[in-house]
Amino acid sequence: MTSSLLEEPQAPADPARQGGSAVSAPRAPTPGRHIALVGNPNVGKTSLFNHLSGQSARVGNYPGITVERRTGVVHLPSVTPGGSPEQRQLVDVPGTYSLSARSQEERIAIDEVLGLNGAPPPALTVVVIDAGQLLRNLYLVVQLLELRVPCVLALNMVDEAPHAPPHPEALTRILGVPCVLTNGRTGEGIDELRAAIARACAQPPQPRVHVTYPPELIRAADRVADALPSSWRGSVERDRALALWALSSLDEDDELEGIPDELRARVLDIHATGLDADLATVTARYAYLDGHQSDFFRPTTAEQGGPARVSEKVDRVLLHPVYGFAAFLGIMLLLFQSLFTWSDPAIGWIEDGVAALQEVAGSVLPEGLLRDLLTEGVLGGVGNVIVFLPQILLLFFFIGLLEDSGYMARVAYLMDRIMRSLGLHGRAFVPMLSGFACAVPAILATRTMERQRDRLLTMMVVPLMACSARLPVYTLVIAALFPPESLFGVPLQGLLMVAMYLFSVVIALLATAVLGRTVIRGRRVPLILELPPYRLPRLASTVRMMTERAGQFLREAGTVILVCTIALWGLLTFPREDVAPEGEAVVATAVVTENAETSLGSDALVTAAEAAPRDRDSRLAQSYGGQLGKALEPVVAPLGFDWKIATGIIGAFAAREVFISTLALVYGMGDVDDEALPLRERMREERRADGSHTYTPLVGLSLMVFFALACQCMSTLAVVRRETRSWRWPAFMFAYMTALAYAASFIVYQGGRLLGFVG
Amino acid sequence: MTLREAPIGRSARVVAVDVDKGGRAFRRRLLELGLVPGTEVQVLRVAPLGDPIELLARGCLLSIRKADAASVHVELAP
Numbered sequence: 001m002t003s004s005l006l007e008e009p010q011a012p013a014d015p016a017r018q019g020g021s022a023v024s025a026p027r028a029p030t031p032g033r034h035i036a037l038v039g040n041p042n043v044g045k046t047s048l049f050n051h052l053s054g055q056s057a058r059v060g061n062y063p064g065i066t067v068e069r070r071t072g073v074v075h076l077p078s079v080t081p082g083g084s085p086e087q088r089q090l091v092d093v094p095g096t097y098s099l100s101a102r103s104q105e106e107r108i109a110i111d112e113v114l115g116l117n118g119a120p121p122p123a124l125t126v127v128v129i130d131a132g133q134l135l136r137n138l139y140l141v142v143q144l145l146e147l148r149v150p151c152v153l154a155l156n157m158v159d160e161a162p163h164a165p166p167h168p169e170a171l172t173r174i175l176g177v178p179c180v181l182t183n184g185r186t187g188e189g190i191d192e193l194r195a196a197i198a199r200a201c202a203q204p205p206q207p208r209v210h211v212t213y214p215p216e217l218i219r220a221a222d223r224v225a226d227a228l229p230s231s232w233r234g235s236v237e238r239d240r241a242l243a244l245w246a247l248s249s250l251d252e253d254d255e256l257e258g259i260p261d262e263l264r265a266r267v268l269d270i271h272a273t274g275l276d277a278d279l280a281t282v283t284a285r286y287a288y289l290d291g292h293q294s295d296f297f298r299p300t301t302a303e304q305g306g307p308a309r310v311s312e313k314v315d316r317v318l319l320h321p322v323y324g325f326a327a328f329l330g331i332m333l334l335l336f337q338s339l340f341t342w343s344d345p346a347i348g349w350i351e352d353g354v355a356a357l358q359e360v361a362g363s364v365l366p367e368g369l370l371r372d373l374l375t376e377g378v379l380g381g382v383g384n385v386i387v388f389l390p391q392i393l394l395l396f397f398f399i400g401l402l403e404d405s406g407y408m409a410r411v412a413y414l415m416d417r418i419m420r421s422l423g424l425h426g427r428a429f430v431p432m433l434s435g436f437a438c439a440v441p442a443i444l445a446t447r448t449m450e451r452q453r454d455r456l457l458t459m460m461v462v463p464l465m466a467c468s469a470r471l472p473v474y475t476l477v478i479a480a481l482f483p484p485e486s487l488f489g490v491p492l493q494g495l496l497m498v499a500m501y502l503f504s505v506v507i508a509l510l511a512t513a514v515l516g517r518t519v520i521r522g523r524r525v526p527l528i529l530e531l532p533p534y535r536l537p538r539l540a541s542t543v544r545m546m547t548e549r550a551g552q553f554l555r556e557a558g559t560v561i562l563v564c565t566i567a568l569w570g571l572l573t574f575p576r577e578d579v580a581p582e583g584e585a586v587v588a589t590a591v592v593t594e595n596a597e598t599s600l601g602s603d604a605l606v607t608a609a610e611a612a613p614r615d616r617d618s619r620l621a622q623s624y625g626g627q628l629g630k631a632l633e634p635v636v637a638p639l640g641f642d643w644k645i646a647t648g649i650i651g652a653f654a655a656r657e658v659f660i661s662t663l664a665l666v667y668g669m670g671d672v673d674d675e676a677l678p679l680r681e682r683m684r685e686e687r688r689a690d691g692s693h694t695y696t697p698l699v700g701l702s703l704m705v706f707f708a709l710a711c712q713c714m715s716t717l718a719v720v721r722r723e724t725r726s727w728r729w730p731a732f733m734f735a736y737m738t739a740l741a742y743a744a745s746f747i748v749y750q751g752g753r754l755l756g757f758v759g
Numbered sequence: 760m761t762l763r764e765a766p767i768g769r770s771a772r773v774v775a776v777d778v779d780k781g782g783r784a785f786r787r788r789l790l791e792l793g794l795v796p797g798t799e800v801q802v803l804r805v806a807p808l809g810d811p812i813e814l815l816a817r818g819c820l821l822s823i824r825k826a827d828a829a830s831v832h833v834e835l836a837p
Contacts, residue, residue: 097788097791097792098788098791100787100791102784132818133817133818133819135793135817136792136793136817136819139791139793248787251783278783278786278787278790279776279790279795282787282790282791282795283790283795283796286793286795286798311820312803312815312820315803315804315813315820316804319804319806319807319813320807321807324807325807409822413806413811413813413822414806414807414808416806416808416810416811416822416824417806417808417809417810417811418808420810420824525784526781526782526784526785526823526824526827527811527822527823527824527827528785528788528789528792528821528822528823529811529821529822529823530792530819530820530821530822531813531820531821531822532820533820
């Protein structure tokens with residue numbers, strides 16, 4: 001095992017390394033039993049992971065950051081000392097081009113393969129290599145081998161490789177580690193890979209790598225190696241390679257945490273000498289790889305052409321200023337349309353199903369608090385959760401196809417110019433667009449963005465997009481309060497609706513620009529976007545991603561939504577003194593009614609409405625929710641709202657459309673159908689104490705503006721909580737959006753009155 | 760000449776990557792993707808909205824913004 005890295009260190013080794021010190025720290029930590037899977041992005045790593053782990057995959061998170069950690073179990077052909085078939089844990093490390101890191105996200109790869117995060121390092125690392133991009137992929141391999149990480153190479157996508165596929169035997173001979181041909185799409189070579197893993201676990205391969213670094217770089221690396229924390233240390237070669245990593249990764253403003261001051265100071269000292277460590281290191285590694293190029297390939301052809309050339313031809317059309325944009329608009333329209341309308345029937349079935357269940361439960365159980373809690377609180381809450389599934393599944397179906405086919409990177413390419421002006425990356429486009437359908441799947445879709453800061457910023461503004469739940473509220477207010485007249489030949493009502501959508505886009509873009517420069521500031525990150533070769537998307541992996549995402553949503557955000565629904569039910573139900581049983585369901589139904597267009601529990605509503613028309617008003621008024629609404633009246637009065645509207649807004653927290661049914665309850669109305677005609681009439685007739693109209697067009701406008709901006713959606717907050725792993729960001733989101741809504745409604749209402757409109 | 764001005768479709772060779780314009784992380788990542796001095800690179804097209812640009816280097820399609828492309832010095836192949 002030789003390497004130029006093996007030159008004797010020139011700086012004196014410290015006592016701890018020679019084992020002479022009493023506090024001598026352990027050398028390289030003892031490896032664990034698990035296996036890590038690493039590789040560049042877009043090399044089919046996830047497919048291989050799926051083949052190796054079967055159905056055992058579990059998705060978790062890396063501590064402290066919102067990067068997924070997927071683990072599974074791989075069954076090996078070997079047997080354990082106990083005689084049972086051997087199985088080991090498999091960790092799918094996020095795709096990376098290199099081990100060097102500037103941010104906590106980029107650092108995951110090196111922490112995982114070396115066990116720098118405190119956990120034991122893997123027994124073996126499987127590196128997935130795209131045969132069509134051999135040298136670039138081997139760059140990562142060189143880094144791993146220099147660090148003496150025991151590896152097995154999986155040479156993937158050979159079918160896509162240019163004219164001459166690489167030689168696995170040559171790779172093994174030159175690099176000293178086993179290399180297996182695999183095909184992540186068909187599953188070919190998986191058994192061979194398992195066998196190679198089993199062999200390598202039994203007898204770790206001895207990496208060989210011969211990069212020739214300039215002497216001054218080696219001297220610098222040895223100086224840095226002396227400053228490495230003892231828990232990071234291993235063999236001399238490994239320390240030197242780790243020192244090169246530190247030289248490339250650390251500087252004054254890297255975002256890495258937990259780097260010892262001494263190490264960073266030593267690296268900065270060396271940078272101050274003017275040594276261009278980055279250039280020297282990378283150039284030397286590529287010189288090594290380029291020098292071996294002819295050995296890696298069967299006949300000696302240069303690495304060129306191949307899938308990139310084919311993709312390049314497709315790009316001529318799909319990235320064309322005219323056809324390309326037309327295709328882009330078509331695809332985005334299809335995505336949006338599917339979220340908006342295709343999910344509708346499924347949402348209807350879910351709502352009908354929940355309503356039927358509620359009815360059954362209601363007829364079986366004895367009347368009383370328990371029944372109401374079960375039907376309105378629990379079943380209603382479950383309905384509130386699963387109602388998001390159609391849109392989540394559809395969106396991730398599309399995202400899966402877009403990612404798999406390679407088009408998602410092209411979306412980022414086409415939209416980068418626009419998103420950049422907002423301080424975001426082109427990848428923010430799809431989540432933003434999805435926000436028009438529903439913020440919940442849109443927030444989940446921010447996972448396609450690599451940078452945590454960009455994800456956070458996108459999450460914070462997506463709920464400002466006019467989601468489909470606002471539509472019924474707009475429809476009601478516009479139909480009730482604005483005349484069906486035409487303005488310059490355009491119907492006024494339609495114009496108002498368009499204006500509300502434009503308003504939401506403008507505010508969302510402004511909020512992005514402002515938040516991105518203040519609260520969620522981040523340094524400008526240059527874009528380097530790989531446009532992967534176009535590939536035929538695979539249904540199996542897309543479906544797998546859909547179900548994984550949906551399962552995660554149900555498990556993690558679902559519980560929060562369920563609890564919130566029950567809490568809100570309680571808020572609008574209690575205290576319940578001397579209340580007639582049949583009237584109780586009325587108030588609570590408001591919480592569970594998902595959509596004004598469906599009428600969950602409408603029969604109960606009608607019966608109750610007929611039975612006790614006067615009671616109801618006072619009951620809701622007496623509930624904690626009603627009391628809160630009354631308490632808030634002085635606060636919302638400057639916006640033109642009374643306590644009834646305030647109560648409606650509180651009820652709408654379950655879901656925006658619930659505003660309509662809550663309002664209907666406040667006014668003692670029963671069923672609210674599609675047209676909501678009676679409610680409209682009632683709104684027009686509603687008077688204040690002084691006899692003036694409660695709802696004027698100005699109040700309607702103020703109300704719509706409030707709904708456009710306020711964070712009236714606990715499901716959104718629950719998902720943000722899940723994605724950011726903290727209550728801080730949902731709290732911030734709620735606060736800033738409510739403040740924004742209040743200010744905007746205030747300006748609209750008070751400004752309108754100053755201009756002489758009737759308030 | 761930098762990649763920003765390099766004519767579309769012409770083969771060029773990387774001479775150096777500036778550290779001050781795109782920043783150290785950008786430069787390191789470009790180098791790591793194989794755009795080391797001497798590597799052949801070609802500008803394929805400019806995005807419909809005028810930015811970013813698409814490159815072909817080492818058989819790989821990459822996209823970078825024009826402002827960052829100005830930090831990559833190239834010489835045209837004869």
